[in-house]
Amino acid sequence: DVVLTQTPPTLSATIGQSVSISCRSSQSLLHSNGNTYLHWLLQRPGQSPQLLIYLVSRLESGVPNRFSGSGSGTDFTLKISGVEAEDLGVYYCVQGTHAPYTFGAGTKLELK
Amino acid sequence: QVNLLQSGAALVKPGASVKLSCKASGYTFTDYYIHWVKQSHGKSLEWIGYINPNSGYTNYNEKFKSKATLTVDKSTNTAYMELSRLTSEDSATYYCTRRGGFDYWGQGVMVTVSS
Numbered sequence: 001d002v003v004l005t006q007t008p009p010t011l012s013a014t015i016g017q018s019v020s021i022s023c024r025s026s027q028s029l030l031h032s033n034g035n036t037y038l039h040w041l042l043q044r045p046g047q048s049p050q051l052l053i054y055l056v057s058r059l060e061s062g063v064p065n066r067f068s069g070s071g072s073g074t075d076f077t078l079k080i081s082g083v084e085a086e087d088l089g090v091y092y093c094v095q096g097t098h099a100p101y102t103f104g105a106g107t108k109l110e111l112k
Numbered sequence: 113q114v115n116l117l118q119s120g121a122a123l124v125k126p127g128a129s130v131k132l133s134c135k136a137s138g139y140t141f142t143d144y145y146i147h148w149v150k151q152s153h154g155k156s157l158e159w160i161g162y163i164n165p166n167s168g169y170t171n172y173n174e175k176f177k178s179k180a181t182l183t184v185d186k187s188t189n190t191a192y193m194e195l196s197r198l199t200s201e202d203s204a205t206y207y208c209t210r211r212g213g214f215d216y217w218g219q220g221v222m223v224t225v226s227s
Contacts (some may be wrong), residue, residue, distance in 0.1 A: 039213055048207060048217040049157070062214065092157060096212045100173035101147075101159035 004093050008105035012112040021107045023093035025074040029067050030097070037096035040069055040078045043106075044089040052091075053078065054104045083109070114138040116208050116218035123224045124198055134191040134208030134218050141189040142166040144211045148182065148193050151220070152204045162212070163191060198225045 003026040013019050029036045036078040051060045053069035056076060066081045080087055088111060093104040119133040120177045122199070134146060148160040161172035163182040181194045195202055203225045208218040 025204070037212065041214065048220050049209075049214070050217065051213060051215045053214070054213045075136075094157070094159075094214065099171070103157040103159070105156045 001100060002029075002095055002098045002102050004065065004095060004102055004104035006093060006107050007092075008096045008107060008111065009105065010108045012110050014112050015083055015085060017083050018079065018081045019083060019109070020080075021078045021091050021093075023071075023078070023104050025076070025095060027078075027098060028073045029095050034074045035097075036070070036072065038069075038076050039065075039094050039096070041094060042087070042089050043092065044086075049087075062072060080109075085111070113208070114216045116210065116216055118206075118208060118218040118221045121224070122227065125227055126199055126225055128146065128198055129194055129196045130223060131192055131194040132196065132206055132208075132221050132223070134193075136189045136191070136210075141184075142186060146182075146184070146191040147172045147209045148180065149209060149214075150176075150204050151207065160193070160206075163206070164171045165191065195223070200221075200225050 005024045007022045011103050029038050036056050038056050041049040042052050052063050057069045067078050070077050070107040090106040090108050092106050115137045117135045122130050124130045129224045145162045145164050146164040150158045160180050161175045163170045165184045183192045205220045205222045207220045210216040
């Protein structure tokens, strides 16, 4: 199975600070059809996960544009440009290029 | 608006089975696969499998092949997941979610396996 390694496991930030989360894959996530099925989710405390970014860099409808995704192959990054209080929770990367789908272990974003 | 409404929490005995439901609304049910995801307490997420509501075709994570059975009822826009031969390792929150991009999620259902 593809292993997704997220760093850091915990991130402490102040409101307004910009932060980045890394997701590294044990295999290239470039599919033979040319798509890279790497997505980012946020799970706020006590809630279901929600989709933030799909296909590496596409912003899901309704998600603030302070969120952005980048990367290719095996290295991917989620950036939050100016953390807000509502951004606190656990961020997961997930891949759907190789069966079975797999998730990273998560990065917990806390207020400093 | 798209909504995935899951059945309520379940307390089940070891060795028993439980069938969870996920009722879809706000879109054409047969247009998108339904995926199921497991989250053990305080831990990350595991993909169980998906079902194509139009054809009934299923694809399972090998780890859950003998544990989970996915079905749908197109007449009620409802997806089901049956978990069999339950043990304490199956105690978790289970989510249904739409399509491989996981764009909409149910509220989750907590399954507790205890005698």
